[in-house]
Amino acid sequence: MVEKLIVPTVEKRISALFEFNRRKEAEALSKSTATKPKLSITFAREFGCEAYPAMERLQAQMENKTGEAWLVLDKALLQEVARNHELSEDVLRRLGEKPQFLDDIISTFAPSWKGDKDCFQLLCKHVVALASAGNVILVGRGSAFITQSMKNCRNVFLYGSEEFKVRSICRRLGIEPKEAKKLIQQKQGERDQFLRTFLDRTPRDLSVYNLVFNNDRNTPDQIAHTVAEYVMPR
Numbered sequence: 001m002v003e004k005l006i007v008p009t010v011e012k013r014i015s016a017l018f019e020f021n022r023r024k025e026a027e028a029l030s031k032s033t034a035t036k037p038k039l040s041i042t043f044a045r046e047f048g049c050e051a052y053p054a055m056e057r058l059q060a061q062m063e064n065k066t067g068e069a070w071l072v073l074d075k076a077l078l079q080e081v082a083r084n085h086e087l088s089e090d091v092l093r094r095l096g097e098k099p100q101f102l103d104d105i106i107s108t109f110a111p112s113w114k115g116d117k118d119c120f121q122l123l124c125k126h127v128v129a130l131a132s133a134g135n136v137i138l139v140g141r142g143s144a145f146i147t148q149s150m151k152n153c154r155n156v157f158l159y160g161s162e163e164f165k166v167r168s169i170c171r172r173l174g175i176e177p178k179e180a181k182k183l184i185q186q187k188q189g190e191r192d193q194f195l196r197t198f199l200d201r202t203p204r205d206l207s208v209y210n211l212v213f214n215n216d217r218n219t220p221d222q223i224a225h226t227v228a229e230y231v232m233p234r
Helices: 002-006 008-030 052-066 075-083 085-095 102-113 117-133 162-173 176-197 220-231
Strands: 040-045 069-072 137-138 151-161 209-213
Touching: 040 052, 040 117, 052 069, 052 137, 052 220, 075 137, 117 137, 151 220, 162 176
Parallel strands: 040 137, 040 151, 069 137, 151 209
Antiparallel strands: none
């Protein structure tokens, strides 16, 4: 319920995903020669940081730079892709079968799997398929670690002070600071547990990130502009 209040509705983004797939298929049919792999961007953040304003601006900047469609995918949309058979088939049919190296990527995580392996394997399958197709911004769900061996991916991490995150949650949810602190601890704990359970990593393992931003000191416009210029310099 909380995440529905602070992120865009998944229904609207499912429609965007279908449209993105249609445009990608049309682009592929219109090109007769092979091109180099298209870029994808993963975006990890601490709970309470304001990722979505930056992601919307980054999406617009990347579409302007490439002249092609880009899509933002987060936890809710990825989970909907995994459990919605029609949507899942559409993603895999239009964006291509799984890359040959998917099994190698998944096998590196297998020793640390302690929970629902099949569910996470399906999640990995879609993350890798979408990242391989390019022109996507993958938010959360361990995407940086899942795609760390993919040469077309650039990984970004967003963190913030407790004060910043508390203010942000209070403003967005209309709750008191004490409640916001408790919520941040709970949700960040859930994210950390997800990464430990399935990937044996922590979000503050900075070894896989290309760029790291302090949300206190960088506006959404600054983050989006810096990432866009980094991944596609003039």
